[in-house]
Amino acid sequence: MIWEVFRQDEPGGYHTHCGNVHAPDREMALLFAEIQHARRKPTNSLWVVPQKEIASQTDETDRFGGTTDKTYRWVSAYNVDVEFAKEIEDSDREQRSVAGDSA
Amino acid sequence: MSSLSGPDVLSADERAAIEALVFPLADDEFVLAERYTEWQVRAPTLESDLALANVAQDELGHARLWYDVVADLGYDEPELLFERDPDAFYHASLCALPFETGDWADAVVRSYLYDTAEGLRLDSLAGSAYAPIANRIERITTEEEYHREHAATWIKRLCVDSEGRQTVQNAVDRLYPYALALFEPGEPTQTDVIESLGLRTESLPSLRGQWIQTTSTFFDSIDVSVPVVELPQGLPEDPGRHDPHVAAWLSLYDDFTRTYRELDRAHTPTITSEHNDG
Numbered sequence: 001m002i003w004e005v006f007r008q009d010e011p012g013g014y015h016t017h018c019g020n021v022h023a024p025d026r027e028m029a030l031l032f033a034e035i036q037h038a039r040r041k042p043t044n045s046l047w048v049v050p051q052k053e054i055a056s057q058t059d060e061t062d063r064f065g066g067t068t069d070k071t072y073r074w075v076s077a078y079n080v081d082v083e084f085a086k087e088i089e090d091s092d093r094e095q096r097s098v099a100g101d102s103a
Numbered sequence: 104m105s106s107l108s109g110p111d112v113l114s115a116d117e118r119a120a121i122e123a124l125v126f127p128l129a130d131d132e133f134v135l136a137e138r139y140t141e142w143q144v145r146a147p148t149l150e151s152d153l154a155l156a157n158v159a160q161d162e163l164g165h166a167r168l169w170y171d172v173v174a175d176l177g178y179d180e181p182e183l184l185f186e187r188d189p190d191a192f193y194h195a196s197l198c199a200l201p202f203e204t205g206d207w208a209d210a211v212v213r214s215y216l217y218d219t220a221e222g223l224r225l226d227s228l229a230g231s232a233y234a235p236i237a238n239r240i241e242r243i244t245t246e247e248e249y250h251r252e253h254a255a256t257w258i259k260r261l262c263v264d265s266e267g268r269q270t271v272q273n274a275v276d277r278l279y280p281y282a283l284a285l286f287e288p289g290e291p292t293q294t295d296v297i298e299s300l301g302l303r304t305e306s307l308p309s310l311r312g313q314w315i316q317t318t319s320t321f322f323d324s325i326d327v328s329v330p331v332v333e334l335p336q337g338l339p340e341d342p343g344r345h346d347p348h349v350a351a352w353l354s355l356y357d358d359f360t361r362t363y364r365e366l367d368r369a370h371t372p373t374i375t376s377e378h379n380d381g
Contacts, residue, residue: 021150024260031256032150035157039249 003029004054006047007037015047023048107233107300110175117300118176121233123293124302127344128224129169130194131285133184134352135217136162137359138198139210147207154253155210161246168239175235185363189348189356193289196343197281199352203274208261212274215254216282219317221247223310224285232301255321262325272327279330282318284342286311291345 003023006015018037023029029048038046107117139159146152170183197217203209225244231237261267286307288294297303319329332338341347 022148023150027256028260031253032154034249035154035253036150039157 001025001029002051003033003048004051005029005033005037006049007041007043008045008047009042010044013044015045020051021048107302109234113176116296119290120293120296120300120302121236122173122176123288123290124297125169125172125236127193127195127289129166129173129183130192131198131217131221132162132169133166134192134194134355135198135213136160136166137355138200138202141202142210145205146210151207151257155214158214158250158253161250165243165246168243172235172239181363181368185360185368189353192348192352192356193345194343194348195281195284195287196339196341196349196352197278197285199343199355200278200281200349201351203277206270206274208258208267208270208274209278211254211257211261212271213278213282214250215258215321216278216318217285218247218250218254220282220285220310220314222251223313223317227303227305227310230301230304236302259325262327268325268327271325275322275327276330280332280337280339281342283311283315283332283334284338284344284346286314287338287342287344287346289344 001022001024002020003026004020005018007018008015021029021032021036023032026048030046033046033048037043107113113121136159139155139162142152142155144152146155170178170180174180174183197213200213202213222244225240225247228236229240229244231240258271261271288297288307294307298306315329322329341349343349343352
């Protein structure tokens with residue numbers, strides 16, 4: 001029987017999946033998980049979960065999103081290059097000075 | 104008590120008593136770890152393989168802690184291990200006895216018997232008058248508790264059917280007399296000094312009595328019977344400590360000293376810089 005192992009570094013943190021162990025029951029699973037994932041690392045808590053109790057789906061059977069092009073929502077759509085900032089600053093200064101000349 | 108604060112303030116008698124107490128502790132841990140490593144890649148499952156390798160690694164760490172106590176009295180690493188006469192080792196034979204081939208019950212029963220003894224022995228040293236002994240106990244104790252839990256858990260699982268219980272019973276019958284020798288002194292003539300100096304706060308027969316009670320209660324609870332052994336005549340012919348070692352000890356000794364000999368090492372590098380200037 002396979003048990004998935006989740007480990008928490010410190011109180012309040014997330015339990016993060018870190019691997020699995022073969023064990024006949026809960027007690028042995030915890031014992032093996034402790035050996036493999038907790039004894040030599042700072043660990044606050046361990047969970048073991050029977051693998052068959054975990055519900056899962058993948059993007060092969062279900063669409064999780066990204067079905068239409070929404071790349072404009074990504075932060076990468078905004079150009080944050082410092083060279084551009086400089087160019088905008090220069091352009092702004094130039095326009096102000098032209099506006100000043102005509103006043 | 105403060106007169107025994109460290110290695111620099113000891114009389115010759117005190118040194119001899121400390122050595123007689125610590126050598127058996129260190130040798131038990133080291134030799135048992137050497138035996139455990141034979142299970143590497145041969146244990147029943149990957150998980151149990153890793154578990155026993157972990158236990159072995161812990162025991163090697165404990166051996167180092169104890170050898171460091173005698174190293175501070177003037178021994179170096181070749182003298183302590185790689186060039187020591189095999190007859191001058193003080194481990195009990197339980198630690199050097201070969202495993203029955205492929206018998207996992209042997210490994211976990213041996214661990215249970217040893218680690219239960221170790222727990223009691225450590226308790227009797229926690230209040231040691233010699234500070235370098237007392238201040239090591241806490242660190243070792245937490246790991247030994249884990250070993251005991253691991254072994255006891257396995258033994259209970261093996262006993263869920265009659266075939267498994269029989270393998271546990273066979274291992275108990277075979278190992279129990281050897282385990283009783285864990286409570287033999289390294290140097291019998293030093294026992295009185297060890298106790299009068301307060302290096303150990305409980306006598307070996309008292310520790311042995313507690314061990315028999317604890318192990319009997321556990322095995323009774325899973326319908327495994329514990330052999331009644333008359334002492335001292337019921338001990339094996341080769342119990343170890345100051346008495347003869349099992350024959351297989353010599354080949355184990357050859358194994359762990361082989362690389363040292365083949366490389367014709369003049370000195371042993373260690374991972375601690377303080378001992379690395381030789």
